[in-house]
Amino acid sequence: MRTLAFTAEIDDRFGSGRISSRIGLSASALLYNVNSRLYDVIAEEHEKQAVHCVLVDECQFLTREQVSELSDIVDTLDIPVLCYGLRTDFRGELFSGSHYLLAWADKLVELKTICHCGRKANMVLRLDENGNALKDGAQVVIGGDDRYVSVCRRHYKEALA
Template identity: 65%
Template structure:
């Protein structure tokens, strides 16, 4: 029975690495996964999923206005899809998360979503909120804070390395802009 999975964590926990490993496993068994990534994230090139350890694979792009049910249904008609892998799933809209449930429930294709749970303000992303509500399986991937505790928060930093408390929810960046920390160090960095 197909299910929807939400693999979530703070930054640098290996979400993209895990996604790419899943893709490899499906292909190794002669199956056909489809990888989707957010069009907004072009850090590693347009239509690329890359991990910090050097793995990379091409991906279909999705934007907020895309109907993923229609897109995946069309791809499935062209050539059978055995699995859908979504990178940067925090950028999904509520409607798109619902559309992915349709892929699971009507096409019987598993959907594995990988992304951040919360932003630098400690608030849920829209896609993450509905994945937490509607996914069949929730899996937390873990990374560590500089103190050794589990990192479950993300700090956005300015050019001088100071924590930023306000701003737009979405600002694409990597280790140059964000650092994963435990809740204690998150609060300390923001003076709370």
């Protein structure tokens, strides 16, 4: 079965056009940015050769229009779309892509992360170079485990106090 994988152009931590898992699996992916017309790209690829599934990594960076286009892929081309990404940023605010995916998705599956205390980690701290939690800054700063840490709400509040 043919799967088209996409990842955000701005996230090049693992190389441009690469999706990588925390356990070391990786794959090539098409890049998207805020100007990408995902419906057009996927429909064109589907016309050349059947596309059986679309996977979008870093979906928090999708625009409202792109989420709408992905819903059109599901509804008009009958191709399943799987999206993976963060729900909220380091300030506890929804990303735009996450906002519309949460509102319009047919099904939501949460992959749980655990805080260092053992509770469910539902918040993300952004750390400075000294490991201190940041309260302000741009919503998007690309980084990995050295820059971000998942914590429970209690430890999130304590870190920002």
